Amino acid sequence: MFGDTDIAAVAALLADPTRASMLLTLSDGRAFTTTELAKSAKVAPSTASEHLSRLVGAGLLAVERQGRHRYYRLAEPAIMETIESLASIAPRQKIHTLSAAERAKVLHYARICYHHLAGMLGVSLADSLVEQGILHVTDAGYVVEKDGLAWLQAFGITLRQAERLYVPWHIDWSERRHHIAGSLGAALANRLFQLRWLERHAASRAVRVTSEGKTQLAHRFGIHL
Amino acid sequence: MFGDTDIAAVAALLADPTRASMLLTLSDGRAFTTTELAKSAKVAPSTASEHLSRLVGAGLLAVERQGRHRYYRLAEPAIMETIESLASIAPRQKIHTLSAAERAKVLHYARICYHHLAGMLGVSLADSLVEQGILHVTDAGYVVEKDGLAWLQAFGITLRQAERLYVPWHIDWSERRHHIAGSLGAALANRLFQLRWLERHAASRAVRVTSEGKTQLAHRFGIHL
DNA sequence: CGAACAATTCGGTGCGGGCCGAAACAAGAC
DNA sequence: GTCTTGTTTCGGCCCGCACCGAATTGTTCG
Secondary structure (H helix, E strand, O other): OOOOEOHHHHHHHHOOHHHHHHHHHHOOOOOEEHHHHHHHHOOOHHHHHHHHHHHHHOOOEEEEEEOOEEEEEEOOHHHHHHHHHHHHHOOEOOOOOHHHHHHHHHHHHOEEEOOEEEHHHHHHHHHHHHHOOOEEEOOOOEEEOHHHHHHHHHOOOOOOOOOOEEEOEEEOOOOOOEEEOHHHHHHHHHHHHHOOOEEEOOOOOEEEEOHHHHHHHHHHHOOOO | OOOOEOHHHHHHHHOOHHHHHHHHHHOOOOOEEHHHHHHHHOOOHHHHHHHHHHHHHOOOEEEEEEOOEEEEEEOOHHHHHHHHHHHHHOOEOOOOOHHHHHHHHHHHHOEEEOOEEEHHHHHHHHHHHHHOOOEEEOOOOEEEOHHHHHHHHHOOOOOOOOOOEEEOEEEOOOOOOEEEOHHHHHHHHHHHHHOOOEEEOOOOOEEEEOHHHHHHHHHHHOOOO
């Protein structure tokens, strides 16, 4: 061994397809029960239980009891970032079945990544805000100037006032381009749900665009879906 | 399986202690041969060879032939970032032997992380530049203003001219705080080697501070080692 | 040329761990 | 109380793979 952190130990936790699948399911920040995660990962509840307790033991997940249910969620945002980071260097997976292709397409289309919007829609939205001069691109993220803040306020998003606001970005693993992260990313996603332009799927990170959303996104952001 | 990227496959590559050790050895950006990596990871050359070809096959490493040697290095900076990201959520490893403790201490002290300075020294340097008003802290990294650019130029570092320069940072896994990354990070580290304030160790990411370096760092940056 | 060294391929061994089903345990619902 | 459902624990099976040593290929040096 070399340093003093055990990378291999964490990686081993992520190296199992079942655990990876569970973590991906949890990666929109919501909480799920043992049975739900077992079903989505296609293993027996007993198997899922063992995996989940290992993940909790390692500090990757947090668990909350509610009656006879246990709700599992990511312990901290850093976990999500590590997962995204792994996804960004992972080989594209070969798609065999039609339904898998369908699921993959939906995820590419629009998904939630720790409370902010990712996928094609997330990237397009970021592009549009840049093009409209609301966000400015820098080496390490976006910047919002005064006029951008005014626009956001008019759109229904209030942020703490500041002369310049620095907005972190994420590299999107499906598009391999940037989308808006941080508190502004979360606020934007929230507002789009609130306006009913977007709807969540029940048990997936995928996001559906409503017909109202389609119209508005095309009209106000030039995003044609 | 869920999405369309196979996180588990990449994670499995990092999940083996031997491969993880090799990647950590390579994580300062230098290139090493099969035998060197075998020795540092304490396995037979045949074993090392198999691991290395798997890593190359997955696109994590690049290999270059030079005579009867094969030089392996990280294929791209993104690999390094994934490793650091894993290290940041990894449990602190228990240290058993004295020599392991020594190695750990040296790594914490100062090390190279993909061409820029990390560890206690890297973090202290970042702090000092912020305190001196050369770097300014934002939500997503540092900013250099005009006067900062002038200071850097006087220190022997020329960067492309710009009104504001945005400098990415990394979260340091040993200190759990930020240090300077990106091209400025690399330029700073280079300059410190050039000034002979720092010296590289032969086969490790660790960095040694020369006696001249100790004096100068204390005097010009208030860093007492 | 042959000797020395770097690197890879191959065969065989052994251990770790993921999986399930059955059973135990826990917490409502009736 | 009993019945149902969610969750965990345990026993046992089996596959994958990290490891080494020996043999093989390739390269440099004398």
